[in-house]
Amino acid sequence: MIGYAAFSELSLSNDSDERGHAAHLAALAYLGHDGSADEQAALYAALIGFLDDTSVKVRAALAYGLLHSDRAPRPVMLALLQDSAVISRAVLQYSPVLIDADLMPVVAQGEASALAAISQRARISPRLVSALLARGERGLVLRVLRRPEVAVSASSLESLSHHWADDAEMRGALLDRADLPGTVRLALVRKVAASLSACRMVRGALAPERLERLVRDGSEGALTAIGEAEAPDRRAGFVSLLVAENEIHTRLLLHAVVSGRVVFFGACLAGLAETSEHKVFSLLESGSSAALSALFDRCGMPGACGRLLVRLVMLARSTDLADDVAARHYVVTTLTEELITEYDGEIPEALEEAFCYLNEQNIALARMAARGVMASFARTVESSRRLPLPGPDEQMQLSVA
Template sequence: MIGYQAFADLSRSSDSNERGHTAHLAAMAYLGHRGPADEHAALYAALIGFLDDPSVKVRAALAYGLLHSPEAPRPIILALLQDSPVISRAVLQYSPLLVDADLMPIVRGGDASALLAIAQRTTISPRIAAAMVARGDQALTLRLLRRHDIAFAPDLLEGLAMSEGGVAALRGALLGRPDLPASARLLLVRRVAEGLRECRMVKGALAPERLERILRDGNDTAISVIGEAQCTDLEFVDRLVANDQLSTRLLLHAVVTGHVLFFSACLASLGAVTREKVYVLLESGSRPALNALFIRCGLQPAIALLFVRMIMHARSADLSDDLAARHYVVTALTEELLAEHDGDIPLEMEEAFTYLSEQNVALARQAARGVMRAFAESRDAVLPLPEPAAPRLQLPAA
């Protein structure tokens, strides 16, 4: 407790520390006041008076007492917003009373320190966030993109993916956002592939053909994963169809990796049929019905029959999680094609057969990893080895 006269004397003290302490007490008393109206009015007048104090220390103490409260007097907060930079930045960062109309002029013309203070506010509206991104400061944009509580318009995120996708840090922040549109995510994944293709360390570690094969499989997997996650986004698949980006290889990859929702969406878009009908046919349709569906989607008859066989194999296996099941399906299809065509694969099936052969090798490698280690850890017996053969006669070169 403090007497009125003592409070008035302290507020006129020549010591800035005492005046600062008084300003802070007045702010706290105003916010917690539950007494008479005239007392409340006197406290408000005292707060107004501290705004004209020549010491920045006093005005900072006043701001510190008010800036976190939604009950603070708005005129005083706005006055403090125009005060010295150290006070203004604190108000910008913490005051819940500021609305977009208060912040927008500062966002458009403020300096870097003011923008940083706004970027650290507890809540930032999409309007303010978009205006801050428009300033073109990459460090500021990166800070905002890493805050997943800020909602960005899909068009803005897609524009950033196109304009800033070459910057690794911004690309990573964009890819880390769950609200990134599927088309923008695919664009950034392709930027990553381009970066890996040009990286000297990667090029030096892998043969060109293998590098291209890995990047191609990675691209197909990325499209399938994104399409599976965005199974309700009809625009993503329709855009792939419109841009002629759905190849036989990609459709095969979607089935092999168990991305059935994406595969179904592709068939629905290609064949102009409902997804529900596609689901029913893939789950329980007969061979002729499936073949008719694939023909309607524009696949060649030989490729359509291949997909029918693949669906029949896939119905008895979980391709989404079971690596062994994937290996079995790919191996079975490869052997059936070789046996049916006596090793002479038709031209129209070369792309599909090449994909299956590549996947057969890749899946065999994945399935074999750790098998011998696990076997050795569960057995105590000795591995029998053949007796060394007698040395052959070596003749010198003529």
């Protein structure tokens, strides 16, 4: 506690540290005041008086005392906003008293440090976000994008993705945002795939065929994941874009089911058949083989491709493909064996690409399903058990290389 007489002496001291202490005390006393109106008026006048102090330390002590309070007097905070850079930046970043009308002129004409301070405010309105992004300064855009709690409009995100598509760091910041529209995310993923394919280090490390396969598989996996994650009100637009660009084909549909993205699978069928998702999901859940064949025929996949997808749906009904790798492996293995049996090993040309995809998935899923199985088995069996190795006469010799 300090009396008003002592406070007055501190305020008039020749020592800037003492005057700064008095300014900070005055700020705290004003914010915590619950006494008479005369007393509050005197404290308010003291705050105004410290604005004219010649020492930046005194004015900074005043600012830091008021900085985080929504009860700070606006005239004082607006005056401090015009003060030295260190004080102004602090007020811009922390003061809840400032509103958009106070900040917009700074965004329009301010320096980079002032814009950076505004971009770090606890709350930034959509209007302020749009104004900050409109400045087009790379560092500032990155700061805003890296704040997931700050809402950015879909149109702004799309515009940024076009403008910064060749900037890897900016692509990463955009892809990290959960509110990025699916169509924009897909375009950026394709840009990433193209950049990886063109990267000299990547091309030198992988054979062309393997690189092409990895990029294709990764792109298809990303596409189905994006489609599955899209909100229902936006998924129709995402699928419509794929239909318009002729991006939905048998291989993609197979991948959607095998990877457990059945919502995206159903949305694609609804888009191709120009019917409701509800009707499609009803057919996928309980429709007969004939009804499913009619659905795929309407989607433009008659004949062998349609029959393949019908079989896949029938197999997938009894398994949990979303989380069970072993179930995926079972479905793919069964489907592959049925195709070989049906066509007596002579796979039709129309199914060759789909059959190659199933082979690739069979290998990948077998590896995933096998991880840890032997280690788990070894922990559960008796220690006396041994591997069933062949006898000496049964051993095979490799020919000399």
